[in-house]
Amino acid sequence: MAKIYDFNYKYGEQKVVLPPGKYLLECWGAAGGGGCKITDTNLRSKGGYSKGELTLKKETALYIYTGEKGSNYAPTFNGGGKAMMHEGLSNGETLYCNGGGATDIRLIGGSWDNEQGLLSRIIVAGGGGRNNFETKGGDGGGDAGGDGSKADSKGTQTNGGKGQVGLDGSFGKGGSAVSPSSRENYGGGGGGWYGGGSGYNAGGGSGYVLTENSYKPAGYIPTKEYWLENTSMTVGGGIAEENGKAKITLLQGLPFLVISSYTSEQAVFTAGHTEENKLSKIEWFIDDVLKEAFTTDLYLEKTINYTLEDNALHTLKIVVTDINNMTYEKVVTISKSIMPLPTNANLQDISTKLTEIGEGFKNGKTSIINILALKNIDSSLNNTLVELSEKIKALFDSGDASIENLMNQLIQANNTITQLNSKYKYATGTTEVQKFSGKANMYGGKYGNTFDRNINDWIKIDNLGFVPNIFYAEHENVTVNSVFYKCVVFAICNIPIFSNEQDFTIDTSFSKEKLDNVDFRAAGIVCTNNERDVYINQNGVCIPASNNYFNLHYRWHAIKFI
Incomplete structure (x- = not known):
């Protein structure tokens, strides 16, 4: 029997991981709310119906979102537009005036209204628009949903429906109502590929099936491997007063293949099939020349050996065939001297x-x-x-x-x-503090205290090869007087900072007596970069450094990341 995956209404995503195979995808949109005086359910809006066949060549995760039927006050799940609350009813009637949610299958999960999720939908059945108390709202679609009391209130393949009093429908969402009076009743449009507009009778949302010729909005995510065949969409194909649902049916299993390792002399692989006992043979080729065919033990791991006669590039092709002559193949390049990249390749x-x-x-x-x-x-x-x-x-x-x-x-x-x-560079090394007479401008000119200072000790690195965004250097030492020093130099270049001042260098020296358990004393300067003799540019790095002991060596790191 064919394997069937049923998805009834659930407030949230439902995930399924499908093995390779040919599948029938079906979606039913949810019905619109309202219409409490209508006794004939055929006069209440229904969701749409969409179907299509999808062939998956590899294991694939799909996410199913089933629409919620129109209900009170809050927007319904998966795109149904919100109704305007009606006040002052004398008969105690309860209103269910929201639009019905769409049902869809997509490639990206998460919140139903996540933009990337909506842009990954491959099949959609539109939700029905809100019904008036005695007349019908627009059904869900279809290439387009049904109109409500206002023309062009239906969602289409390229646009949301126009709202009567309230919001227009939009991509994935029905329009919500805005009432001019507390005695008026306006409901939400149906969710869909594009949602229906709000209104007295609201418009239905449109359906969608991804094909080669279907409309694909800007930023649309699915590629041609997800095109569906044998598709159809029916306006109002859902059921009145019902939530949405979806179904996936396996029509035909497919063979598949996993190559676990290969070298210039040997390959190890395992073949399989979506259904049991369907494989008929496995063949492997070198440069399209058949080398061997297997007809027994087809589901067991296999090791094949071969000899390459030269150092040129060759192709190894492995083809798996099932009893219906459906095939799956993998081709890899092999050579005596050129082999695949390692897992940690840089x-x-x-x-x-x-x-x-x-x-x-x-x-x-x-x-x-x-x-x-x-x-x-x-x-x-x-x-x-x-x-x-x-x-x-x-x-x-x-x-x-x-x-x-x-x-x-x-x-x-x-x-x-x-x-x-x-764009991404890193360098590190050790350098000795250089002694020469130079100047640095102290940081904080915007506050009116700019002045320069004579500097005699510098970190200078030539020919770095790139302009770092962050430069860090540090050293620690103990003097002959048993004073412990920790010296830190930190500089930035071309990084936005809080005060929008210039790039800066911080040169700080922390000190304390080696055996005393007391706080460090600190002294240092902050100077601006690329002024006076301080620079971080194509020529390298030249910045002030503390030197509490003659000929200090600093360990440094330079990083470019923007």
Whole structure:
């Protein structure tokens, strides 16, 4: 039997982790509130219905948000607009005038109205708009929801519905009502892809299904791997007076594969399938030449051995096939001299690997696939390298690849690494205090007490290679008179500070008798940087330093991070 995941209404996210497979996703939006005098439930607004088929090639976490039906006073869960409280009813009737919440499935969890979460929705069923006491509000959608008493009060694929007296609908949210009189009744619009507008009868929210041709707003997160097929949306496909719900049904399981390790001589992997006993064979290839096929013990971990004849780049491809001829494959690049990045690879490792790849290419093998993305490094760099490797692979697959093409791509990657290195730098070392006569301007000119001071002891570091934002140095020593000193120098450059004064250096010396358990005495100066003989710039660092003992050595650290 097909595996089914049911999600009834819950005030909060519901998470499911799905293995690879083809799934039917279905959502029903929640009904709008109000309409307490309507005896025919068909005359009360309903939520929408949306469905589509999604094929997942890898294990994927999805987050389900089920809409709450229209209720009293507070906005309903997942986007239903808030009603205006009605005062002065003589018959004691209770009003449920809020819009119904949408039901959706998204890639990012958290609070339902989190912007990133709303921008990660792949399927939505709109909520119904608030009903008047005797007439119907707009149903949830659909490409668009249903209109309430005002035209254009429905949510659409690109805009929220217009409010009658109150707020318009917006992305993911129904409009809330604002009443001109305590005797008037205005309710909230339905939640949805775009929410419905508020009104006497409020508009319904729109539905949405992600496809190749669907509207994708600015900042939309899901990529083409989440496009759905065989989709449909129905306005009013939900149930009157009911909360929203969702269902995910496994239509067809898929094979999958995990390569746990590989070298220039051996690979270890495990194959699997969403459903039991569905695998039919496993094949592995070197440079698209079939080397071996397995038809037994397909679910057990396997080790394959191979011999590479040269130092060029080669491809190892492993293909898993099930009884329905559905396949899953992984391709990795192997070489006698070039192997994947280690788990603790840094920027220098990546730069070296690029050079190795270039040399391997010159050896004559024109096949490189995704080696740059074999390690999960910092996301901004990883995305750039993945994009780069896809470009390289496309060139090879087209048959038009050349050494010049490859080298251009390698230069691009090295430029990226250079840019990152220019933003994040660290250096450290030990330096001796230098003695020469110089001057420093004391800090605090804005308060009218600027003056300079003669300085004879300096920390001076040339050719640092970058301009640090933070420089720190320290030393401690005991004099011949048994006085203990702790000397600290701290400087900043190009960092916003409280008073918006200049960058500064603090040079402080703490002292006490070595064996006495008393507080330290302190003395020091604060001077402005890049004035007189004090500087932190491309030439290096030159700042005052305490020298309570001849020829002190300071341990220093320089950091660039912005």
